[in-house]
Amino acid sequence: MYGYYDPPFSVEQEGIAISVENTGEHWVYRRTLGTDKVEKIILGDGKCLIINPVEPLNTPKEITPNLLIEFEKTLLLAGGAKRRIFLTFPIEIGVFISDKGDKNLQLLDVLSLARQKFTLYGEVSNGVLCKHWKSRIYSISPSPNPLQEGIMELTLRNTSSDWASISKVVFSAYGMKLYYDGDVFMRARMDILNRNTAETGFELQHLSGELKSSHRRDFKARKEAFGVYSLQKLGFAPLKFYMGWGF
Amino acid sequence: MDINLLDFVLYNTSKAPVTLGDLLKFVLILSFSVLFSRILTLYLRRSLKDKVSKDVGETVLKFLYYGTLIIVFISALPLIGLDPSGFLLAGGVAGIVLGFASQNIVGNLVSGFFLMVERPIKIGDQVEISGISGYVTDIRIISTLIRTYDGLLVRLPNQQVFTTNITNIVGHPVRRFEHTIRIRYSDDANAAIFLIKELIDKEPFALLNPSPSVFVNDLGDSSVNITVRIWAPVNEWFGIKTRILWNIKQTLEEYGIEIPLPQRIIRIQTDAKKIPEELMSEKKIDSVLNYEERVLA
Numbered sequence: 001m002y003g004y005y006d007p008p009f010s011v012e013q014e015g016i017a018i019s020v021e022n023t024g025e026h027w028v029y030r031r032t033l034g035t036d037k038v039e040k041i042i043l044g045d046g047k048c049l050i051i052n053p054v055e056p057l058n059t060p061k062e063i064t065p066n067l068l069i070e071f072e073k074t075l076l077l078a079g080g081a082k083r084r085i086f087l088t089f090p091i092e093i094g095v096f097i098s099d100k101g102d103k104n105l106q107l108l109d110v111l112s113l114a115r116q117k118f119t120l121y122g123e124v125s126n127g128v129l130c131k132h133w134k135s136r137i138y139s140i141s142p143s144p145n146p147l148q149e150g151i152m153e154l155t156l157r158n159t160s161s162d163w164a165s166i167s168k169v170v171f172s173a174y175g176m177k178l179y180y181d182g183d184v185f186m187r188a189r190m191d192i193l194n195r196n197t198a199e200t201g202f203e204l205q206h207l208s209g210e211l212k213s214s215h216r217r218d219f220k221a222r223k224e225a226f227g228v229y230s231l232q233k234l235g236f237a238p239l240k241f242y243m244g245w246g247f
Numbered sequence: 248m249d250i251n252l253l254d255f256v257l258y259n260t261s262k263a264p265v266t267l268g269d270l271l272k273f274v275l276i277l278s279f280s281v282l283f284s285r286i287l288t289l290y291l292r293r294s295l296k297d298k299v300s301k302d303v304g305e306t307v308l309k310f311l312y313y314g315t316l317i318i319v320f321i322s323a324l325p326l327i328g329l330d331p332s333g334f335l336l337a338g339g340v341a342g343i344v345l346g347f348a349s350q351n352i353v354g355n356l357v358s359g360f361f362l363m364v365e366r367p368i369k370i371g372d373q374v375e376i377s378g379i380s381g382y383v384t385d386i387r388i389i390s391t392l393i394r395t396y397d398g399l400l401v402r403l404p405n406q407q408v409f410t411t412n413i414t415n416i417v418g419h420p421v422r423r424f425e426h427t428i429r430i431r432y433s434d435d436a437n438a439a440i441f442l443i444k445e446l447i448d449k450e451p452f453a454l455l456n457p458s459p460s461v462f463v464n465d466l467g468d469s470s471v472n473i474t475v476r477i478w479a480p481v482n483e484w485f486g487i488k489t490r491i492l493w494n495i496k497q498t499l500e501e502y503g504i505e506i507p508l509p510q511r512i513i514r515i516q517t518d519a520k521k522i523p524e525e526l527m528s529e530k531k532i533d534s535v536l537n538y539e540e541r542v543l544a
Contacts, residue, residue, distance in 0.1 A: 060451055061483070063480055063482065063483065064480075116451035117451055117455060118451060118452060118454055118455070118480060119454050119455040119456045120420065120421050120454055120456050120457060120478070121456075124419055124420075124421055124457060124478075125419050126419075126420075127420055127421070128420070129420050129421070129480055132455050
């Protein structure tokens with residue numbers, strides 16, 4: 001389903017039906033997912049529609065820019081160790097409209113097939129609301145349904161000398177970089193600073209340094225997805241997330 | 248005789264005489280600075296609209312607006328023959344005089360300043376102050392404006408806001424709500440709890456952490472009372488609170504679990520000599536329950 005579409009077109013997959021039709025005077029965008037229906041009128045010719053995965057933080061309502069991934073089993077990381085694991089994360093499908101050449105991008109619609117649930121990270125008085133997702137820990141890249149779940153390659157670095165017991169990781173959507181091509185991919189890191197705090201962030205897909213040698217064989221040239229958060233003017237929004245209430 | 252009106256001396260000071268031209272300059276500079284500050288704040292308000300939250304932006308703009316005016320006013324004072332340093336020295340005495348003369352206004356002004364610095368409430372917050380509930384629409388130098396849930400505008404003096412108890416409904420990111428669900432004694436409470444938990448699990452805004460709790464809280468006169476406690480994001484709690492209550496009612500009824508009406512069993516005894524069968528059986532129970540008779544005898 002992901003890709004570029006020139007109107008008029010119609011696409012249907014896994015219960016999602018998206019179409020753009022010409023009614024003579026204008027274009028009509030229609031989307032159906034179960035009982036949820038969206039219809040919008042497009043005034044403008046020569047436009048292109050882009051359907052790609054976006055940050056999983058826009059539906060059912062954008063109330064937080066943070067994603068918390070809870071591990072199915074607690075993971076213990078030795079002091080000073082660095083390991084790579086794979087997780088899954090929820091996907092939302094973004095529909096954008098643009099001029100030819102990806103200019104003047106505008107979000108048209110966002111939908112999701114993934115389970116929606118929120119949680120609080122931290123204390124009631126000063127915690128942070130997060131979208132919740134539970135994932136198994138994989139040692140090799142899993143193959144989930146790309147319309148529902150993506151693959152996250154997470155590099156864990158324990159910069160402390162103590163063992164770290166990790167059961168969850170929180171990310172800020174402002175730094176998310178999604179890539180797609182058959183699957184949906186995201187590369188992230190988690191630096192454990194001490195017994196209770198860690199810092200998380202995202203990395204671009206291009207390979208660098210130590211990761212380069214280990215990934216060369218798995219390397220797959222994926223296309224960078226347009227994000228909802230990257231369309232917004234970021235201002236002073238932090239790209240990293242500081243986990244101060246444990247992990 | 249050439250008379251220049253602008254050179255007309257209004258009064259003399261220790262340094263130089265103050266002319267009508269000086270006074271006009273002073274007024275013009277102040278007017279220009281008011282105009283300039285307004286245009287600047289208007290421009291900044293528009294350009295900061297999407298980048299900074301409204302409460303922070305408004306506070307910064309107010310400091311900028313009044314700060315500019317104060318600086319320009321003090322800088323322009325020499326034009327009308329007033330020395331700012333002397334004015335500041337005299338400020339102590341003037342302050343006392345002003346304080347007595349306008350206790351309430353100064354009190355509100357100082358409270359307004361502390362409200363902006365301490366920020367117990369922000370523009371856009373839902374609050375309850377002195378029995379008035381609603382959204383904070385503006386925190387001004389002297390007063391705070393609240394739009395009640397009915398859409399009425401209430402102006403509260405800052406001194407009252409600062410010295411009274413403030414309940415900030417959206418002060419924390421999450422809040423809890425509670426429902427009591429009454430089911431019949433003949434219904435399976437465990438099944439009801441399972442169904443309610445399943446409904447909560449399907450509701451996106453019912454938070455996983457802090458976790459919800461569903462338990463039998465009371466064995467009432469005519470019903471088993473199940474308490475449902477759910478945490479929700481502070482801006483979504485009312486929607487989920489109303490939605491989930493109706494969903495619980497519908498789901499329980501779907502599975503044959505009913506919410507009973509209050510009941511009272513009344514026995515009308517028509518024949519005083521006739522002993523009801525129920526009371527006959529009570530005799531048996533009585534002998535069973537009579538511990539002393541059974542064990543200690």
